[in-house]
Amino acid sequence: MTTDKLQLLLVEDDLDLATAVIEYFELEDILCDHSANGLAGLNLIQQNHYDAVILDLNLPKMNGLQVCESLRSQGIDVPVLMLTARDTLDDKLSGFANGTDDYLVKPFAMEELIVRVKVLARRRSGQVQRLSVADLTVDVQQKQAFRQTVELKLSPTALKILTVLMRASPSPVSREKLMQTVWGDEQPDSNSLKVHIFNLRKQVDAEHDHKLLHTISGYGFAIKESHSS
Numbered sequence: 034m035t036t037d038k039l040q041l042l043l044v045e046d047d048l049d050l051a052t053a054v055i056e057y058f059e060l061e062d063i064l065c066d067h068s069a070n071g072l073a074g075l076n077l078i079q080q081n082h083y084d085a086v087i088l089d090l091n092l093p094k095m096n097g098l099q100v101c102e103s104l105r106s107q108g109i110d111v112p113v114l115m116l117t118a119r120d121t122l123d124d125k126l127s128g129f130a131n132g133t134d135d136y137l138v139k140p141f142a143m144e145e146l147i148v149r150v151k152v153l154a155r156r157r158s159g160q161v162q163r164l165s166v167a168d169l170t171v172d173v174q175q176k177q178a179f180r181q182t183v184e185l186k187l188s189p190t191a192l193k194i195l196t197v198l199m200r201a202s203p204s205p206v207s208r209e210k211l212m213q214t215v216w217g218d219e220q221p222d223s224n225s226l227k228v229h230i231f232n233l234r235k236q237v238d239a240e241h242d243h244k245l246l247h248t249i250s251g252y253g254f255a256i257k258e259s260h261s262s
Contacts, residue, residue, distance in 0.1 A: 039154050040082070041065045044074030044100065045089045045116065050139075054087070057143045063150075071095030078104055083111050084154035087146070088133075090117040097133075105132035108163050110200070112153035116141075164199040167258050169237060169245050171199050178236075185236040190215060191229050195237070195256070198246070203257035205249040230254060 041058065045051040046069045058065045066081070068074035071092040078086060078100075090097040101113055115133045135149055164171045171178045171192070178185040178195055187195065193215045198206055212220050230246075237256075238244045247255050 039063045039084045039151070041085050041087060041150060041154075042068065042074065042077055042081070042083045043087045044068045044071060044092060044097070045087070046070060046092055047089070054143070054146070057147075061147055063147075069093075071097065071100045075100050075103055078109060078111060079107070085112045085114060085150050087114050087116060087150065090115055101132040106163070108165055114146075114149055114153055164196065164202075166199060166202045166256050167243065167245060169199075169256065171196055180237060180241065183240075187233065187236055188229070191233045191236070194226075194229055195233060198254060198256040201255070203255060205247075205253050205255035207253040209253075211253060 041063060043051055043054055043065055045054070045067070048069065051067050051069070055065045055067060066077060066083075068077055072094040074086075074088065074092070075095060088097045088100060092100070095103070097115055097117075101115070104111070104113075112134045113132065114135045114137060116137055116139060118139045134153055137146060137149055164173065168181045169178070173196060176189075176192060178187055178192060194211060197211060197214050208226060212226060216225075230248075234246045237246050244259060245256050247257060247259075249255055
């Protein structure tokens with residue numbers, strides 16, 4: 034059975050705080066699973082779909098940074114809000130380097146937690162550095178793309194377009210959003226996107242029976258497996 038309610042995971046070893054947070058979420062009609070250690074939390078993330086994860090920095094078995102680094106290396110793009118008792122720049126930079134999307138310093142107001150989580154839950158994380166759909170892979174950090182084991186020859190602009198489509202997959206991305214994301218306010222003429230999509234399709238699909246780059250008539254484009262709806 035599907036639900037429109039937010040589904041969160043709280044990974045927190047302070048059971049009093051965890052109970053208070055979960056009870057507050059219930060009042061806000063938000064569903065929340067709980068784990069008291071990092072390893073169990075990582076297992077839950079791997080097995081379930083969550084709109085966002087609230088992750089304590091200091092956890093038994095695996096700390097928050099290790100959990101975040103592990104899930105990002107697996108291509109899991111769930112947004113992560115890190116809870117920490119330390120409000121230092123070094124801690125935050127370390128967290129962002131390991132794939133955290135946002136920070137909240139203890140003690141915090143429940144109202145602020147709700148606001149931060151709702152903002153994060155509206156988007157998948159942009160921190161994932163390895164994106165995969167079927168046998169198509171983009172390594173964002175190395176700026177490389179592969180179909181099976183063959184590296185695709187893509188211009189920087191084509192790679193940007195592919196990355197946007199891969200992050201959204203299997204959902205389509207509108208032409209307008211692609212133009213804005215890739216070129217910002219200084220957009221070229223509309224034919225530029227057509228040319229880049231044409232060249233991208235040649236690289237991604239020309240040598241393969243199983244097509245992944247699809248035109249969504251009257252809207253935009255999507256990277257997805259053909260049987261996906």
